[in-house]
Structures are given as structure tokens and as C-alpha cells.
Amino acid sequence: MQYLPNIIFAIALILGFGYFAKNVKKLIRNIKLGQDVDVSDNKSERFKNMARIALGQSKMVRRPVSGFLHVIVYVGFIIINIEVLEIIIDGLFGTHRIFSSLGATYGFLIGFFEILAVLVFVSVTIFWIRRNVIKVARFWKSEMTSWPKNDGNFILYFEMVLMTLFLVMNATDVHFQAMNSGNVISQFIAPLFNGLPETTLHFIERGAWWLHILGILVFLNYLYFSKHLHILLAFPNTYYGKIKPKGQFNNLEAVTKEVKMMMDPNADPFAAPEEGADDEEPAKFGASDVQDLNWVQLLSAYTCTECGRCTSACPANLTGKKLSPRKIMMDTRDRLEEVGKNIDANNGEFKDDGKQLLGDYITNEELWACTTCNACVEECPVSIDPLSIILEMRRYLVMEQSAAPTELNNMMTNIENNGAPWPYNQMDRLNWTKE
Amino acid sequence: MSDLLKVPTMEEYMAQGKQPEILFWVGSAGSFDDRAKKITKAFVKILNTANVDFAVLGTEESSTGDIAKRAGNEFLFQMQAVTNIEILNAYEVKKIVTCDPHSFNCLKNEYPELGGQYEVIHHTQFINDLIASGRLKVDGDLYKGKKITFHDPCYLGRANNEYDAPRNVLKETKADIVEMKRHKRTALCCGAGGAQMFKEPEKGDMDVNVLRTEDALETKPNIIATGCPYCNTMMTDGVKAKEKENDVQVLDIAELIANAQGL
Numbered sequence: 001m002q003y004l005p006n007i008i009f010a011i012a013l014i015l016g017f018g019y020f021a022k023n024v025k026k027l028i029r030n031i032k033l034g035q036d037v038d039v040s041d042n043k044s045e046r047f048k049n050m051a052r053i054a055l056g057q058s059k060m061v062r063r064p065v066s067g068f069l070h071v072i073v074y075v076g077f078i079i080i081n082i083e084v085l086e087i088i089i090d091g092l093f094g095t096h097r098i099f100s101s102l103g104a105t106y107g108f109l110i111g112f113f114e115i116l117a118v119l120v121f122v123s124v125t126i127f128w129i130r131r132n133v134i135k136v137a138r139f140w141k142s143e144m145t146s147w148p149k150n151d152g153n154f155i156l157y158f159e160m161v162l163m164t165l166f167l168v169m170n171a172t173d174v175h176f177q178a179m180n181s182g183n184v185i186s187q188f189i190a191p192l193f194n195g196l197p198e199t200t201l202h203f204i205e206r207g208a209w210w211l212h213i214l215g216i217l218v219f220l221n222y223l224y225f226s227k228h229l230h231i232l233l234a235f236p237n238t239y240y241g242k243i244k245p246k247g248q249f250n251n252l253e254a255v256t257k258e259v260k261m262m263m264d265p266n267a268d269p270f271a272a273p274e275e276g277a278d279d280e281e282p283a284k285f286g287a288s289d290v291q292d293l294n295w296v297q298l299l300s301a302y303t304c305t306e307c308g309r310c311t312s313a314c315p316a317n318l319t320g321k322k323l324s325p326r327k328i329m330m331d332t333r334d335r336l337e338e339v340g341k342n343i344d345a346n347n348g349e350f351k352d353d354g355k356q357l358l359g360d361y362i363t364n365e366e367l368w369a370c371t372t373c374n375a376c377v378e379e380c381p382v383s384i385d386p387l388s389i390i391l392e393m394r395r396y397l398v399m400e401q402s403a404a405p406t407e408l409n410n411m412m413t414n415i416e417n418n419g420a421p422w423p424y425n426q427m428d429r430l431n432w433t434k435e
Numbered sequence: 436m437s438d439l440l441k442v443p444t445m446e447e448y449m450a451q452g453k454q455p456e457i458l459f460w461v462g463s464a465g466s467f468d469d470r471a472k473k474i475t476k477a478f479v480k481i482l483n484t485a486n487v488d489f490a491v492l493g494t495e496e497s498s499t500g501d502i503a504k505r506a507g508n509e510f511l512f513q514m515q516a517v518t519n520i521e522i523l524n525a526y527e528v529k530k531i532v533t534c535d536p537h538s539f540n541c542l543k544n545e546y547p548e549l550g551g552q553y554e555v556i557h558h559t560q561f562i563n564d565l566i567a568s569g570r571l572k573v574d575g576d577l578y579k580g581k582k583i584t585f586h587d588p589c590y591l592g593r594a595n596n597e598y599d600a601p602r603n604v605l606k607e608t609k610a611d612i613v614e615m616k617r618h619k620r621t622a623l624c625c626g627a628g629g630a631q632m633f634k635e636p637e638k639g640d641m642d643v644n645v646l647r648t649e650d651a652l653e654t655k656p657n658i659i660a661t662g663c664p665y666c667n668t669m670m671t672d673g674v675k676a677k678e679k680e681n682d683v684q685v686l687d688i689a690e691l692i693a694n695a696q697g698l
């Protein structure tokens with residue numbers, strides 16, 4: 001019976017990490033549903049972007065208040081988690097504060113963690129106030145109801161509770177308080193428990209210890225269902241993010257092939273297709289569902305923090321149009337999750353569910369409101385490019401469905417016939433010199 | 436005035452067996468839109484004054500396909516691109532300048548993969564270079580003491596990270612340059628991009644150009660400076676919507692320089 005806690009601890013760890021691993025596998029499978037895209041270029045520039053934007057939070061601090069607070073939570077949370085290493089060793093081997101043999105260094109580290117824990121608690125509280133009391137506009141847009149809204153708050157509660165447990169655990173640890181090194185903050189919490197018998201203190205300390213580690217395991221598994229996934233995916237996403245000038249849109253290769261054929265006077269339109277070409281499906285232009293997007297776009301959908309910085313800078317959204325670049329990312333993720341669940345339910349095969357990203361999630365009205373201004377791309381703190389998804393879906397609407405607004409069809413007919421978006425003759429292009 | 440403009444074509448250059456220093460890509464707006472044509476002419480006056488050896492494609496120029504691409508019609512874009520590239524390459528064009536940031540972006544970033552590799556320069560960058568190299572002097576006092584605010588075109592600014600050239604040029608007018616609260620990389624779009632210029636806006640509570648004009652008017656400017664023919668139209672309409680057309684002018688940087696010099 002003596003080893004019961006160790007065994008329970010080991011089981012909790014295995015369950016916690018096991019379930020997390022299972023979801024990570026699912027995540028990777030879903031992302032791989034996307035089309036291939038070559039992002040193997042410019043490795044050093046990509047590394048620099050990741051270091052600067054994800055690790056260095058360079059884009060977060062462009063909005064100084066939230067950026068500064070976020071840096072505290074981010075740094076604090078990562079560093080305090082070093083403590084988890086000790087908890088795991090203690091839990092598995094039944095030791096108590098195994099690293100305390102480090103003496104003064106240990107005291108210094110724990111003291112540092114305690115200060116960070118307080119800073120994180122304060123920052124998270126301010127975040128909560130910004131969301132729920134000050135009601136910063138970007139957290140109250142129409143896509144931020146139900147789950148997304150609760151999710152944002154749950155994360156904050158989680159962090160408050162974890163930080164509190166860490167401090168209570170230290171405050172009620174009689175040995176640790178007796179060492180009187182590193183209890184910079186907890187020494188002020190300890191008096192709250194004055195007068196309690198040592199057994200009760202021990203009980204509270206153990207309780208806080210267990211809840212702390214179990215809480216971390218639960219939080220780890222919460223990630224997959226939450227915008228908090230960005231703490232992991234921000235790294236690959238900033239690595240694979242767009243490095244070309246923002247104004248440069250990709251040229252569709254499938255179109256290039258067809259255009260070359262059409263322009264080539266020697267091409268025989270009735271020629272038999274090349275050997276092996278006939279079992280290739282005809283290329284679909286643009287995207288109507290998540291599988292038509294590329295995998296970096298799908299990775300981005302899972303990375304989105306729902307911060308709404310994009311939407312708060314979007315000219316369409318600012319003027320009351322339905323388009324919200326954040327919603328584009330959230331819709332893409334929700335549809336991808338739906339497709340993933342469909343695959344799970346049908347033994348690894350996707351069964352047509354009569355739904356798609358276009359129409360069932362994102363409407364034409366949203367897509368046509370975009371000015372392609374790149375404000376969303378510029379704003380995103382984790383290098384997401386919502387505009388690229390909007391463009392792919394416009395491509396589908398125009399090239400597969402001829403479903404552009406009438407005025408745009410007229411404009412395109414003009415370009416086709418006269419080489420200008422207006423009905424003027426190309427032969428008149430130089431008339432301005434004579435006016 | 437216009438009879439003084441010298442606008443040679445590539446064809447004429449070719450006939451003489453010569454190559455101009457640079458090709459001026461006029462663009463569809465610059466060729467046909469009444470307001471934009473004034474910008475085109477102002478820029479030509481600058482080129483003429485600075486003795487720049489340039490030529491235009493004239494009737495051989497066609498839409499870059501940029502608007503079609505942004506509307507989602509990749510086919511039409513690539514057809515346009517391939518046709519234009521054929522002509523540009525036949526004339527062995529190396530360097531292109533244009534007053535339209537959309538053409539600038541498209542030629543510079545999207546043509547290379549399709550076989551069109553040129554050095555592409557926006558007119559505000561080109562004017563900036565002319566001034567820096569001493570080929571163009573701006574010494575008129577017309578705008579001295581006037582307040583000018585510059586609206587960054589999305590396709591010059593965010594899309595291609597050029598924020599300084601237009602501002603450097605503006606400084607030459609001796610005007611006071613005032614920045615809007617949203618400027619450079621946070622500048623708000625004028626509302627014309629992504630083919631919006633050619634359609635009615637979707638339902639909302641206001642038009643983008645009006646919101647952007649409000650940004651500009653907050654700085655209490657005498658002049659709103661632009662570097663794009665579409666921005667110019669949008670801001671001009673915005674100023675009208677705000678009934679400020681008697682107090683605030685909307686002028687392209689090329690026009691400001693040409694006017695300052697009395698060209």
C-alpha cells in the first residue's frame with residue numbers, strides 16, 4: 001500500500017500524456033488533409049521569423065498593454081513549468097522536493113517562480129477584466145459567443161487556479177517554510193494557515209500538490225479543444241508563415257499549364273492526353289472545402305488564438321460588413337474538426353456529409369467584402385494569412401462556379417475583350433496624350 | 436500644356452534602334468480614368484523636366500490582370516500576364532515605372548514566375564530617386580506652410596513595405612506633413628482594393644472610403660496626398676461625402692511635385 005500514491009501518480013501521467021498524444025496524432029492527421037505546398041525554402045529566414053515572432057513575441061508588443069501582459073504570462077508560465085519536472089520526479093519516486101538539495105540555488109529558483117506566479121496571476125486578472133468588464137471590442141464580435149467566449153475565460157481561470165495552487169502548496173509546506181529560502185511570496189500566505197495542526201497543513205499541502213499536477217495534465221489535454229493550442233502551434237506556424245512580400249499572391253500552377261496550352265500555336269487541342277495523365281483527376285481551381293486548402297492554411301486554422309487583432313483592423317469589418325478574418329480562421333478550424341470527426345466515425349474514410357466550408361460556414365457575402373488590403377496579415381501575432389483563404393475561395397467561386405457579382409463579371413469581360421476593366425478600346429490607350 | 440508632353444512609344448524607340456532608360460507602365464486607370472489621366476500627365480511632365488529617357492507601350496499595353504486575379508479569376512490574370520510579358524520581353528524591357536501600386540505589385544511580384552523579370556519601381560520611388568540624384572529639383576513655395584497628410588496605398592505600403600519614398604518626396608514641397616492615427620503599416624485601406632472599385636460594397640453601416648476620409652480629416656489637412664489612382668478616386672469621393680471638397684484637395688504626389696514646380 002505504501003506505493004499507492006506513486007502508482008496513482010504514474011497512472012495519471014500515463015493517461016494524461018497518452019490522451020494528449022492521441023489528440024496530437026489526430027491533429028497532425030487533420031492538418032495533412034490539406035494540399036501539399038512547398039515550404040522547404042529559406043530555412044534561415046524562417047528560423048529567424050520563428051525566433052522573432054513566436055519566441056520573441058515581436059508582434060504581440062505592437063499593442064503595448066496586452067503585449068506586455070502577454071509576455072509576462074508567457075514567460076512566467078513556461079518558466080514555472082520547470083517546477084513540474086520536480087513534481088514528476090517526486091511523484092514517481094515518493095521523494096519530497098528532490099531538488100532542494102541544491103540549497104541556495106533552489107531557494108533562488110523557487111523564489112523566482114513565486115514572483116512570476118504572482119505576476120502571472122495579476123496579468124491574467126487584468127486580461128479577465130479587459131474581456132469581461134472593460135469589454136474590449138474585439139472580444140465581443142459576433143463570432144465570439146458560446147464556446148469561443150467561454151474558452152477565453154476558462155483559460156484565464158485555469159491559470160489563476162494553477163498559480164494559486166502553486167503558492168498554497170509552498171505556503172503550507174512546513175519544511176519548505178522552515179528552510180526560509182525561496183518563500184519570497186509564500187511566507188506572506190503562510191500566516192493565513194496559522195494555528196492549523198501540522199496534519200491539516202500537510203493535508204492541504206498534499207491536496208494543492210495533487211491538484212496542481214492534475215490541473216496541469218487536464219490543461220494539457222484542454223489545449224486541443226481550445227484556442228490555447230497556439231502555445232504549441234505558434235512555433236511551426238511562424239516558421240511556415242508567408243515570407244514573400246504580402247502583396248504577392250501565388251500563381252496557380254494548374255492554370256499556368258492550361259494557359260500555356262492555349263497560347264501555344266503548336267498545341268493540338270484534340271491530342272490524346274499524355275500517358276498516365278488520364279487517371280489524374282482534373283484540377284479543381286480554388287477551394288470550396290478544407291481539403292482544397294493547403295496544409296499550412298489548415299495549421300494556421302488550429303493556431304489561431306482568436307485574439308481578433310485581424311478583425312479589429314479589417315476595413316470591411318470596421319464598416320459593419322459581415323467579413324471577419326478571425327471568423328474565416330475559426331470556420332476553417334471548425335469545419336476541419338467536423339471533417340476529422342467524420343473520418344473517425346467512418347473507419348478512416350471521409351463520407352460526404354453534404355456540407356462544405358463554402359456556404360455552410362463562410363458565405364459569398366463575406367468573401368466579396370474583402371479589399372485584399374493585408375491589414376489582417378500585418379496584424380496577426382502568429383503569422384496567419386486569412387487573406388489567402390479568402391482568395392482561394394474566390395477562385396473557386398469565379399473559376400468553378402462563375403458566381404462573381406455581376407459588376408465583377410462585366411469588369412472581367414471588359415478585360416478579356418478590351419484589355420481594361422472599363423469598356424474602352426485598347427486602341428485608345430494613348431488618347432490621353434492628345435487631350 | 437498637353438501639347439508640350441513628350442510621350443514616345445516603345446515602337447518608336449524600336450524603329451530608331453534605341454532602348455529607353457525606363458518603360459512607363461501607364462495602366463488602365465492612368466490611360467482611361469479622367470482623374471487618373473491628370474496624374475499620368477503630371478508624372479510625364481516630371482519625366483520630361485528631369486530629361487528622363489522613357490517610353491510607353493501605348494496601344495500595346497493591356498491590363499496587368501491584377502484586378503482579375505484579386506477577384507479570383509486566375510485564368511484571366513495569367514492570360515493577361517502572358518500576353519504582356521511577350522510584348523515586354525520582345526522589347527527587351529529591363530526597368531518599369533508605374534503610378535499604380537497595383538500594377539507595381541503585380542509586375543514586380545507576380546510576373547517573374549510567369550517569365551517576366553523586370554526591375555519595377557513605383558513613381559514615388561522614382562521621383563525620390565530623381566531628387567536624390569539631383570536630376571529633379573523642387574524649389575517652388577506653393578505648398579509651404581500647407582498641411583498635407585499622406586494616405587498609404589495598401590499595395591505600396593503593407594504589400595511591399597515602402598513607406599519612406601512618398602514621405603521623402605512630400606518633404607520636398609516644404610509642406611507640414613501630418614500623420615493620420617492609422618498610418619504606415621496600420622494604415623486603413625481606402626476601400627478600392629480586391630476589385631471593390633468595380634462593385635457595390637456589401638451591406639454595412641458605412642463605406643470604407645468615408646471612414647478613411649474621416650481618419651484624414653482628423654488631421655485637419657489642406658491636402659490629402661495619395662500615391663494610387665484608385666485611392667485618389669476613393670478619397671475624393673470621401674471628401675465629397677463629408678462635404679469638404681471646398682476645403683480639402685486630394686492630390687497625387689506626382690501632381691504635388693508638378694504643381695510645386697509650376698510644370
Ligand code: SF4
Nearest residue numbers: 314370371373374376
Ligand atoms: S485583407 Fe480582407 S479580410 Fe484581411 S483585413 Fe483586408 S479586407 Fe479584411
Ligand code: SF4
Nearest residue numbers: 304305307308310380
Ligand atoms: S488570425 Fe491571427 S490576428 Fe486573427 S484572431 Fe487569429 S491569431 Fe488573432
